[in-house]
Amino acid sequence: MVPIPLSPELYARISSSLTGPTRRADLASLCLTSKALQHSAEPKLYETLAFGDAQTAYIACRTLIQNPRLALFVRTFWFSQDNSRSRHAVPLWPAVHAALRRMHNLESLGLFDTTMGNGWVLDPEAGNGEDDGIKFQLREAKLRFTWSASLARFLAGQRKLQILFTCDRYSDTEGDAGSGLDLPALEMFDGMLSVAAHLGASPMRHLQMAVDVEEVREFLGMLRGCLWKWRKTLRGVSIQDLPEQWVLGALAAVAETCPDLLHVGLFPLPLMNRHKLHRSLISMRYLRSIHVDITHWAPHHPAPPAQRALAAELRVFCPSIRHVVFWIHGTRFRWMFSGGAAQEWRSAMETGRYPPMDSSWCSV
Incomplete structure (x- = not known):
């Protein structure tokens, strides 16, 4: 009996069904089965x-x-x-x-x-x-x-x-x-x-x-320059390795230049005198997510009830916030605010994380 040739579309569907890293051996096998299957499987492989x-x-x-x-x-x-x-x-x-x-x-x-x-x-x-x-x-x-x-x-x-x-x-x-x-x-x-x-x-x-960079004046100049040239399109900004003493100036530059951001991070949260930080948050009317680092609060890192109070504090000055993340070394504490009648905070803890690899800044 002469085999009935299948349509090219069907061959393509067979090859497409084997995509993914675990199916590469199957695609290689298809390439050895027949010329028609090789033609459709090789591009996928x-x-x-x-x-x-x-x-x-x-x-x-x-x-x-x-x-x-x-x-x-x-x-x-x-x-x-x-x-x-x-x-x-x-x-x-x-x-x-x-x-x-x-x-x-x-x-x-x-x-x-x-x-x-x-x-x-x-x-x-x-x-x-x-x-x-x-x-x-x-x-x-x-x-x-x-x-x-x-x-x-x-x-x-x-x-x-x-x-x-x-x-x-x-x-x-x-x-x-x-x-x-x-x-x-x-x-x-x-x-x-x-x-x-x-x-x-x-x-x-x-x-x-x-x-x-090592000088605060050079840092703020570069930061403002970057924010200004992209101010019309920016949605999320994350600043890594930010010295604690530069936090207030950095957040002020962000708030003044890009007040419409949806996400900011990763700022070392001051232990005391946070009123200047609050002042910057007031102007960010659309901010939905903020990441802060409290590793430097050692040896007394805030327990979950204290974290909830800190999240609520930030939201007082920026009511649009729905997502607050506290970082302590490689542990991420996520606090999510649910509006409506509930008006409550839900939390989740994730260990083994690395702040620069977090994707929150590029998912808003």
Whole structure:
């Protein structure tokens, strides 16, 4: 009996049903079943590539280098180096460099280098004359590299970039390393304040910055500059590593420049004399969420009843608040206010958290 061929749409539905990290082996099996299934399964198999082991990532990159057709299927490429899983030294970064130049349709890129020294793989000028250069336009980039002219040159060409994560402070030791970097589509930034200060105007909605300057005057100048250029679109702002003595000035700058924010954090809550903080909150009429750090209240951290009183205190001066989070080291205490007839606070405690990894600032 001659088998009845299935329609391309049905093959596509079969492949689509096997998406997810736990079904990759099934997609690989489909590729070996028949030419028709291979045609529909290969794009799904190579669409998202994520690795934690250097040797596995190296093998995948070599496959893409040797088969440019497969590289065109890649939309997401992530590598987060896990030294405990790397058994043998391999020339990974040269392979990543060559493979990226074949991923013309790449949209999301995450490269987390424990040494932070391999940002050259993204440099448009770093080539051997045999590759085609970088052709992709990213939507999302999360990069753990030292800030350098190489990284700035790469980002300058990403005109469609909407989400950017970097982890190093701005440096001009290699000349112009990103002064006035123009990313016209950028909506979310997570990185150092000094880098944010060098970004151009864009429809920024969510902003998380780590303080990396030592003088309060320089800090407030950079902060006000960032808030001002994005004041019309910002919805959530998070400031990490903020010294306690700078809190009142920082919150005043936020309230004066962006009074329509929906979320602010992460401010060390003053133990005493909070009236200036209250004054800033009064002008933030739309604020729904605030995160404060009370780790420095040691050794007498507030118990839940005291936390509830503090949450209610903040809401007295900003009645729009519905969500208050208290951080004590890696523990997050969430207090949620329910309006209506109940008018009560509900709480939840979550341990093993890391404040910079919290996503509240980008979910409003």
